[in-house]
Amino acid sequence: MLLLDIRFATARNASGAVAVVVPAGGDTTSASDDPSSAQLAAARFAAVRLSLGRLKLGPADLDDVTAFLADVEHSGSAGTMHKLPRPGRRPDRLLFIGVGAGEEADWRAAGAKLAKSASSEPTLMVVLPDDVTPAAVRGLGEGLWLASYRFRLGADDPPALRRIVLVPPSGAVAASADLAAGLALAKAVAESTVLARDLTNMPSDEKTPAWFAKRVEKAAAGVPGLTTTVRDPKALAEEGFNAILAVGGGSTRGPRLLELSWRPRGARRHVVLIGKGITFDTGGICVKPLSGMKLMRKDMAGAAAVIGATLAAAALRLPLRVTAIAPLAENALGADSFRPGDVVRHYGGTTSEIYNTDAEGRLVLGDAMAYAVRRLRPDAIIDLATLTGAQGVALGKRTAALYSHSDTLATSLAEAAATAGESMWRMPLHDDYADALDSDVADLVNSTDIGAGSLMAALYLREFTGGLRDQWAHLDMSSSAWADSADGELTKGATGWGVRTLLRWLEATA
Structure with a gap:
């Protein structure tokens, strides 16, 4: 049985850990031959700022994020992740996860990385970008479910991470059924794969x-x-x-x-x-x-x-x-x-x-x-x-x-x-x-x-x-x-x- 609960919801009252998708694409050129890291980050992570807008972050917060991503040189490659602690603010932790070129395999790698890196979080919210596809959601779901798998017969402390909330694109009413179908496919795959793992283990x-x-x-x-x-x-x-x-x-x-x-x-x-x-x-x-x-x-x-x-x-x-x-x-x-x-x-x-x-x-x-x-x-x-x-x-x-x-x-x-x-x-x-x-x-x-x-x-x-x-x-x-x-x-x-x-x-x- 899958212990991890993954569902769609809004970003209302976001707290705890929130993951934001970072694509590898984006125009990284500048009029200057030697663009500053801030300019480079602003071009590469424009999509990140759009996603963060749904979390009601203010201009100062957005500038902090841009500076942070430039400082850590987040490439956006599939599965690469950086954490930004924000004590005393909501949300108090931002996780920036790369999805590469956005292929299904890239999203699967991102999901796997999140499942392992956020295993100590009781709840994780994942803000999906505006261009997310059903295939991307399927890959993300498979990575999350399969990488969080555990097999134990003896006494064991259950994992802290029990629920993941996926925040769909704003205004994506027409696409929501398709995105839900992508997640349903991922769940069917994961449940059957987990059964095979359980039988084999x-x-x-x-x-x-x-x-x-x-x-x-x-x-x-x-x-x-x-x-x-x-x-x-x-x-x-x-x-x-x-x-x-x-x-x-x-x-x-x-x-x-x-x-x-x-x-x-x-x-x-x-x-x-x-x-x-x-x-x-x-x-x-x-x-x-x-x-x-x-x-x-x-x-x-x-x-x-x-x-x-x-x-x-x-x-x-x-x-x-x-x-x-x-x-x-x-x-x-x-x-x-x-x-x-x-x-x-x-x-x-x-x-x-x-x-x-x-x-x-x-x-x-x-x-x-x-x-x-x-x-x-x-x-x-x-x-x-x-x-x-x-x-x-x-x-x-x-x-x-x-x-x-x-x-x-x-x-x-x-x-x-x-x-x-x-x-x-x-x-x-x-x-x-x-x-x-x-x-x-x-x-x-x-x-x-x-x-x-x-x-x-x-x-x-x-x-x-x-x-x-x-x-x-x-x-x-x-x-x-x-x-x-x-x-x-x-x-x-x-x-x-x-x-x-x-x-x-x-x-x-x-």
């Missing part, structure tokens, strides 16, 4: 496959057009989801297959989103070292992302059918653990020889993808998975690997990611490497020794796309799912990566 002693499924059922309950289906181990066995059963066989906490469906009336397109849902990964019999196991509670971040995006699509009533599928299992060591050399028969009949039990994510995804192709017959399939360490080696912590044979699908996903403030890079799908997946005793082998780990995992998953090979995209987001430190709108821990990208893509597709 939850320690695995509580986060069993059954717990995850019940948590999603609770989130979807009562939402018109949303339905959930959960298959337990008995149903999985009856229907032939043998790879999910094999991966979850070593745990006393049995696997599940969760299906969340948003099916609005009149929808003509159907998209399936599939997310890897390994609630904890020991590596199985091919056990991971401690360094590789410590954060394996995040190995279900793909499942969290597709669930979050689908819930957001329902909240926004997007006219597009969306089905999220989350194969959920705990890859543990036990008497019934699957072994190297075993052969697993997937849903639909494809067989896989097990070379490495720590390459379990692609096995459960194979079952889910085969089911989606055969039973749901969608127009497109996108899968998200914390699949390989090789992704992080190639692209680092902030960029996911994108694989697709469709230029159109790949381009639209990359554009959605860029707009949403996430990052991905398209990687090659070399057919020459596919022979390395051949097995002497089965259709496929689930891992190889030839390197190119992220690529080989993508080629393996491709075998389950059937006739949708050219309408499928795979996102390997292992490193992007977790932040080692706060950065912009990200807080330390789970990032909720993929929710924002998928929702932007669904909006565009719808």
Whole structure:
């Protein structure tokens, strides 16, 4: 649940901390070859003075502000901020936040900076400039909500900042509905991203496959057009989801297959989103070292992302059918653990020889993808998975690997990611490497020794796309799912990566 209350209101009786937007633009030239700092500030921050006029500041106050901004050399770059204390006056603190060129991403950076810098303020008022757009409000809201996220299970002092008041442009009656719509979009995105972060951050002693499924059922309950289906181990066995059963066989906490469906009336397109849902990964019999196991509670971040995006699509009533599928299992060591050399028969009949039990994510995804192709017959399939360490080696912590044979699908996903403030890079799908997946005793082998780990995992998953090979995209987001430190709108821990990208893509597709 979002604790931060953000709403529109007037600037009447402004007190406490007030944030004022500073653009990077403005004419900084002067008739003089060496304009004084005061002249430079007066040109650059004319918009600031207009905004401050709504706070009923007098001429002397405005001159003080101009001199202050010139003295600190506020550039207006996105996310840069300076504070001006005003003891004994109203408001008693002015925060000047840069929004750069005014793009949505700039406003998102500004919102994130405000959320962190004003965290000790009980209330913050943000005076919006006259040229603010719904996209700007959406970016600001996303930055504020996402950067103020906290996850604590133990005793914790709640944050001081509980409410943010957005002051719309004066006389913007006609535009107010559009600005409110921008904030509503930001809230839907933030709520779904926060849910994905909560699910991913939850320690695995509580986060069993059954717990995850019940948590999603609770989130979807009562939402018109949303339905959930959960298959337990008995149903999985009856229907032939043998790879999910094999991966979850070593745990006393049995696997599940969760299906969340948003099916609005009149929808003509159907998209399936599939997310890897390994609630904890020991590596199985091919056990991971401690360094590789410590954060394996995040190995279900793909499942969290597709669930979050689908819930957001329902909240926004997007006219597009969306089905999220989350194969959920705990890859543990036990008497019934699957072994190297075993052969697993997937849903639909494809067989896989097990070379490495720590390459379990692609096995459960194979079952889910085969089911989606055969039973749901969608127009497109996108899968998200914390699949390989090789992704992080190639692209680092902030960029996911994108694989697709469709230029159109790949381009639209990359554009959605860029707009949403996430990052991905398209990687090659070399057919020459596919022979390395051949097995002497089965259709496929689930891992190889030839390197190119992220690529080989993508080629393996491709075998389950059937006739949708050219309408499928795979996102390997292992490193992007977790932040080692706060950065912009990200807080330390789970990032909720993929929710924002998928929702932007669904909006565009719808």
